[in-house]
Amino acid sequence: MSEKAGRSCPIRYQYGAAKISQAPATPCDVLYVVGGLYGNPYALDAIEALAAREAGEVRICFNGDFNWFNKSADDFLAINQRVLKHDCILGNVEAELGQALDVADCGCAYPENVDQGVVDRSNFIHTELKRTAQQQPELLAKLLAKPFFARYSVGGLKVAVVHGDGDSLAGWRFDPVHLARSDEAPWRVALFEKAQVNVFASSHTCSAAFHIEPLPQGRTGLISNNGAAGMPSAPGSLDGLFTRISATPLARQDLVVQATQIEGLWIEQVRVQFNQAQWHQHFLAQWPAGSAAHTSYFKRISEGV
Template identity: 50%
Template sequence: MSTPGRVCPLRYRYGPRAIAAAETREAQTLYVVGGLYGNVPALDAIEQMARTEAQPPTLCFNGDFNWFNVDDRAFAEINLRVLANDAILGNVEAELDAQLDDAGCGCAYPDSVDAGVVQRSNRIHATLKATARRHGGLLQRIAQLPMVARYRVGECRVGVVHGDAESLAGWRFDVNALDDPTQAAWRESVFEAAQVDVFASTHTCLPALRQVGHAERREAVVVNNGAAGMPNFSGDLSGLCTRIATTPSPHPVLHESHMAGAWVSLLPVRFDADRWQREFLAQWPPGTPAWESYFQRISQGPKFSPAQALAGADR
């Protein structure tokens, strides 16, 4: 399908062997922050959690740290602070310097997503892209980011992606795809090819933590944090980020398991929701594409529950 917003460009494809070949970075505590979406209060909350760790953690922003931040000040602040840490591209960032608009927002939305959502996302991205062009230095730095990252946390091998093991905008780490038994062989194969114990992803906007069968009989897990900068559950306005560390979390967790020699957690990001709604509305007032697509979620949360995110993650 070649409709802008649904297409997955060939340049997004890397494959699991690229993850196996990526430079390995060492960390004792790794925060993987996906889907910040331009939410400055959420970034404040994440940085505050990081400051209270016993050892300074490594922060890796795995894409879509931009989205709603079309104000020049907000665009500059988000990117200056994010780029002071590790980061990889999301589809939002990958399309900021694209010469053509043939991919739209680059989300590669599946058929299950309403056409109106796709069209509004393309309009949101066009507005963000116009802002980005006024910040040439930041745009150049963003364009140089990689699509994948690889870490070792203790003995745990971590592959950080935006979408899935094959593509920046892949949807095979979506909660529904992770529960599809017909995808089991593919999931096992990409863990083997990437030589990782944990895949940390985002992109699909809804969180999931799933253990995966593995031919080598090592423990293996996919953790998708959903969104750090938007609510993930009905009636809960906090975001989520992923923490992978050699020690248990000092912060409240949605879920934490010890696997592959590390503690893998989903951490609530309890940002100032009132402040964020004011900042969002200042940039996207009622009637704008982002307000139509997202304000209900921002103010109430999506129709999704922790039980759906954590099905089978009872260890």
């Protein structure tokens, strides 16, 4: 396997923020942005249950990597059939499912500080998932037809839903480490202008961030990276996270980890609380001890971030 596999970023992933401004802004009253479901059906149950209790028009947008651990044919079908009833964009996991089986590359564009063992195991996991996906060609075709980004209007607030960052599907510059860098602030400020949005909602890096960016003329931008909805992302717990945007705060304020208001709209990062025992059993049935996914992820799944 090439050492570059899993670290490279395909040219087709690099759309540029200005392209986002050309996408129509889908209106809704409440927007849930769910990144990194990773094939966890119990997290999906919890998210859909919360959405069912919302008032007004609610849209759930899965912003990629809703597949990962669901390598069995039944699991792959079940997760994707449910996700496709909502809005979704491609993550690198989905975008690479149509590639040849002998091309072992998850498309993650891992930076150099990520251990090579992690990269190799991700490429293996993706090959297993790809094998399953290619046995369901009609479903795979529906997935591959989905866009790389989406744009919404929530009470007039413009929101860009991306997988990686504002320029690239597999970009890492919405990772907490990059968001802490003041020298990258000019790039971030330009993104909001180019995309014509107030908020970017992302995931991809699997590490949550909630970054307020000062913009010209006293305006404020926000980058909400929910980390992962289907794996522990909320510190001190086994809960996942998703991003919620609405004119009113979530009724279950005990689930809100971080929140702010921009132009009168609430942006919140919300806990995904699901049945841990069932999920652990479900995961171990497909990825037992010693498997690639178990080695890379089970400590986080069972102990948290």
